[in-house]
Amino acid sequence: MKGAIVSSSREDLDVQRFSIWVSIAVPLLAIVIQAYLPLKLKLTPIFDLPLLVTIFFAVARRRPVPGMITGAVIGTLQDALTHQPIGLNGISKTIIGYFASSIGVRFDVENPGSRFLMTFGFWFIHQFVYYTINLELVEVHESWNWGHILLSAFSNGFLAIVLFTLMDRLKTRS
């Protein structure tokens, strides 16, 4: 599908396009899988597929506004599946989308090592923003478990290497 969402901000970088169907179906699929897999596999809530998809699209498009909006929409949909106020994931992923697209302009984010480090760092930022909003706005205190967050960050980092490689096939370079 041509045409759809064209994203490029630097002339010297590849302009990466995603069809409109990919832009809609992949985030939705990530949310569906995120909701369905925990029924079958006990460990899956440790992963955050919607976050990985947000990072991938934001980094690939290299434009802050689409990256930010992608994060906001994915986060809001994710919130809609919980019983918590809508906006916790929305705000967190908006910020992640913005910074991920900014990083995509400045750094090489195509190799596995940088993808791992980027996802590892964004996981921490996401958790910190979520934790802060939850505490300050919703007034729900939850413990900051370093061990669990480190484990999640590593797991999502490794998953990102695999997932981003697969999702690279969805890009249309020009």
Add this chain to the structure above:
Amino acid sequence: MILMGVLFIQIIALATQIKRTESPVQPNAGGTRLIRVWTMSALTPVEKLLTGTGRFFRGAWGNYIDLHGVRRENRELKEQLDRMKLERAQLRAEVEQTHRLEVLLDFRQHVVSQTVAAQVIGSSGSERSRIIYIDRGAHDGIKRDMAVITPDGIVGKIKDVFPRSSQVLLISDRDSGAGVVLEQSRLRGVLRGNEQGELQIIDIMSDENVHSGEPVVTSGGDSIYPRGLPVGTVTNAAADHDSEPFLRIGIRPAAKLDQLEDVLVITQMVEQRPAADESSPSVRAADVLAQRLPSITRPPEKDKDAGQADPAQTNSGQPNSAATGQQTPPASPLQKLQKKTEAPRKPAGAVESTPGQGNKPPVKRVAPQTRPGVTPDTTVGEKPPQ
């Protein structure tokens, strides 16, 4: 600038939800109903398709595998059935006695009268929100706060209802709560989940004796879960350092909360009092109580004299033993005193009232039956129409 704008809008929306959620009139609205309904309407068909496909393949494979070992399983089941028949006979006797005691105590209970079977089609996908989705919704008669159970134990309650699906808040979520009672020690508490999704009872005093392995059942006090449903077993009990005089009791859930596939939603519960069972009144609860209270039982030879010499008994309008040809049961000192105080005020034929019951429906008192062949002067279990 755009980032600030988007964040500002979302923060305002979040603050509005929190403000509205505090309203007791619409505890769930929060202004986000539409977003949740749309999201669930879009995702429910996909999740149903995924669940259905998975079930089909697992069912086909399972049917093939099940053919192996059916004979051995059948033999084991027969042996199990024989054992259960014996246990059932013992339990029936205990249930009958319990039932009679409940009649005496005017016990009210919620009884499950209707359930709807549902399949689990999804979850929240987050560790912070222990939510599952089932494939039954408002069109199937599901409403908020209905209890969700499995044959193993309770699962949670309906949190939100959509046209074709519903959101279930698991008992392991930190926002959930259920009234429970420890089956052996009869200690009552509130079951809650923690951040790790573990079940805890946190409001039992630390001087109570709680044993590991003790079963926990629902108390029925929360008006959501019927009384007596399995909840889990005690895994550990230790002093809660965050709230010092209380215990922190860990519970292993009876239902497999992380492997849920099929659940039952209790769509209708009726409040009822147990009716007196007239078919098997061989040993009545009052008799059981009478045997356990030393002041009520008397030697037979003294009973006869006491019954004849009691003037209050004839004055209170009760049938004379000589006239009816039956032997009047003996009265205990407690009954004598009660009859003496009630007799002058009570007109003939009036229903006997129990002190301390207030406006409750009357329950007739039972005289203890200490000898075979003696008919008591009153009966148990007359209840007003429900």
